[in-house]
Amino acid sequence: MKRIKAALLVTTAALLASSASAAGKLEIFSWWSGDEGPALEALVKLYKQKYPSVDVVNATVAGGAGTNAKAVLKTRMLGGDPPDSFQAHAGQELIGTWVVANRMEDLSSLFKSEGWTTKFPKDLLPLISSKGGIWSVPVNVHRSNVMWYIPANLKKWGVTAPKTWDQFLTTCKTLKTKNVTPLALGENWTQQHLWESVAVGTLGAQGWQNLWSGKLKFTDPKVVKVWDTFGKVLDCTNKDASGLSWQQATDRVVNGQAAFNIMGDWAAGYLSTTKKLKPGTGFGWAPSPSTSGTFIFLADSFGLPKGAKDRAEALSWLKLLGSKQGQDTFNPLKGSIAARVDSDLSKYSTYSQSAAKDWKSNKIVGSLTHGAVAPESFTSTFGTVIDAFVASRNAQVAAATTQQLADKAGLGK
């Protein structure tokens, strides 16, 4: 009797095991934890509804902007154990790191079969393609060039949101006489973020794109002027910038210690959810100076590494990410907008609706700080250039150093 029981047990166990392996598995790798975790969970839930037999493994490595996750990912990719699909900032961060290393699969056929080539904005596709292939599916879109303020405070100080950098510098003088920090600034990457807004504002969208395609040199007088303007803008910021996170810098605006803050549109989520301010009346926004009509974008995207163990499941995951339903499930929770132009705007917040309108009509360019236009090796070292400039304020040296960096990173090749 005992023996039969044991045999039965073994057989059932074996059956269970085999059925589990037949159902398949999907491992997704990201750095979405904390605030962004629920959005990812909603997506996973949707995936499970469609493919109930697949076992989804959520391999999240926490840590700001993915620094830790990227190090873990490198170990796994180089060690021959790639996750089935992983998160990367859309554009050069993925292309300059993994596509040139010949480790990603071309997703052109997926884009064609799903009809996505017409569903994403025209300016977007070149930014996620290279060498004739399309390399990742953008899940969301964030805008980097937004200036935030509290309308009531501006009224009190008698200023309005400046439209150009020249206007900003005048406003800066007025605010300084009232003992208000004109522009709240945070740690190193937010300074890089500010530089990108200054650069796009000074060079224009076309000039910015020429910079990354190699047509415009970093040593060109026009680009040196960006550094000059950046220096003047820095004079309008708080001195303790390096000790503040972007949230703390935004807090200064909310508290009325500072007038403006230039940050990506994740700040909208922070201001409305955490700070309980009403979009439009409690807090206001405008494109950062001299960039109206231009949308500096960054996107999170997922790609398909070569040698993924569960390729079929990963492909169905990517299909879900690019679908209208997938994007409209994820983005309202994440506080971003859909990369597709046909999303259901009623699901989004007031801010996101206005951003989505701009996404369809504006000129779209890529963000430097968030990996769209330059490979990691450039972005990482560029932070050091910014730091050196903050200390020395030498525009010529900054320009020359950046050009060296661009040559080394192979920009425009």
Added chain:
Amino acid sequence: MKRLSTDRLWSMLVLAPSVILLAVFVYGFIIRTGYTSLTDWGNNSLALDTTVKHNFIGLANYQDLFTSLLNARFRQDLVNTLFFTVFFIAGCLGLGLGLALMLDRNPKAEGLWRTIFLFPMSLSFIVTGTIWRWMLQPQGGVNKLFGLDPDKYEWLTSRSSIWQFDWNKVPLITAIVVAVVLAAVGVRALRDANRTRTIVAFACAALLLAWALLVAPRLKFIPVPELHGFNIAFIGILIAAIWQMSGYTMALYLAGLRGIPDELREAARVDGANEWGTYRHVVFPLLAPITLSAMIVLGHISLKIFDLVYAMTGPDNAPTSVPALLMYITSFRANQFAVGAAIGVVLLILVAIIIVPYLASQFRGEKRA
């Protein structure tokens, strides 16, 4: 005889695994890192393509680190490390000795005090860093507690630096320092009436000085002046580091003080030495070997320091960056593995400069004993 050889065999057998592991995971990896630093792995965008061959480029990475515009942060980190090491060691030794002298006078509840002072050492640098970061933030604990103006007391966020010098002057400064040391050696040799040594030392010193005055000013590593100095933001990190490690020096010194026999002090007093004289001529000289050991341990900690700085000001804050942090960022974020390896090798050499002479003297001492 037979017994001895089985013993030998056993000892070798027992030691073998760790010897093999050490050979592979320490020395093998050091060699591998050294070789990597001589290649161009990561100097182009194909860093992560393992099918690409990495070319041998000799010492170019090192040359870049010390002379190219792009690597200003590395040079700043070296200067930071120098200042940090000096102040960290001085602070720990001074505070540790002070605490030990106080405890040596047998105060009430001595054991409790000892535990309190030694306690920070039981924390990891990450914990220490996080606590002190909270306390030293512009609007944070220390400024609030003492009512200090956050705009003036920028513990971790200051961007100013003092004692600045131009990196192009490094050969000049080095030559002058070495010349002064040689001159001191010469003076001592003169006093000892050692003629050859006097002549050699003075000749070398003169040669170096002449070189420093005639050739060095015309040497230029970098086309523009590059100023480095002691960054004020390091004061906050120094406070945390000294807070953490001065308990350790206190314990060392206390052990040393307790090891000095009372007879020696009494003998000094009988000879007419006052309290200060006893310390000056009897106690402190006997503590000298302890100071040396403490300096070695603290010195290599400060050269390799990573976690404390990471926790307090983050990896991207250049004014408070150190080489270990830069090595991590360069290799694992910018994918410049060869340059990262080169920074690692420079760090290894720095640590070796401190540790090897000490080990050598220890071994010599053991042999003599």
